């Protein structure tokens with residue numbers, strides 16, 4: 424079971440749209456307020472990625488078995504690899520009293536929407552497919568075939584992201600400072616106001 428805690432925040436968007444970059448800034452600025460939900464994946468670690476920090480790197484057999492045991496809130500296959508959010512990953516953050524932040528793709532978002540997590544849903548939009556491709560190539564983490572798969576998926580994700588009602592906010596990441604500032608504003612409007620309301624309500628109940 425996932426513990427009750429502050430409303431989680433989900434960041435979704437095409438590969439290369441800037442989710443991790445925005446998240447890194449948020450976690451650096453507010454380490455006591457937000458905690459990252461460390462996903463499981465069957466893809467290989469990139470240079471500099473640490474097991475248990477960026478991902479729990481695992482195998483298809485181990486992950487499939489854990490999914491069968493009911494240990495995951497959501498899971499999906501993306502670009503040929505499995506990804507998923509374990510109940511433990513979300514519990515670990517929520518038990519620390521911090522807001523849990525998930526960086527997941529759209530199939531995972533659809534599954535999370537069906538749970539009682541009730542997250543705030545942010546879609547990070549790239550300025551264009553051409554710019555997305557430039558950024559992914561500059562990041563230099565994907566082989567050509569994997570990069571093309573990610574760009575193909577990106578086209579579908581952008582359509583889903585733009586559909587009214589699928590996300591609470593769409594943040595255009597054409598400029599990192601502007602995009603980060605929009606993310607911060609959205610969070611403070613939607614989380615801090617709710618926290619104040621809840622505190623006021625509990626004071627009134629005393």
Ligand SMILES: Nc1ncnc2c1ncn2[C@@H]1O[C@H](COP(=O)(O)OP(=O)(O)OP(=O)(O)O)[C@@H](O)[C@H]1O
Pocket residue numbers: 436437438439440441442443444445558559561562596597598599600
């Ligand atoms: N506004 C921006 N302008 C230029 N480059 C950017 C901007 N935002 C992010 N980048 C760069 O684009 C690349 C992709 O960003 P990032 O890795 O954060 O994307 P992502 O959405 O987390 O991708 P993935 O889903 O594959 O993990 C990185 O090299 C990052 O430095």
Ligand SMILES: Nc1nc2c(ncn2[C@@H]2O[C@H](COP(=O)(O)O)[C@@H](O)[C@H]2O)c(=O)[nH]1
Pocket residue numbers: 435436437438442462463466497498499501506507508526527528529530531532
């Ligand atoms: N459904 C899920 N998607 C996830 C999860 N963790 C990451 N992701 C998404 O996968 C792609 C690719 O990530 P990369 O690190 O290989 O570039 C990206 O869209 C992530 O948001 C997860 O637990 N569940």
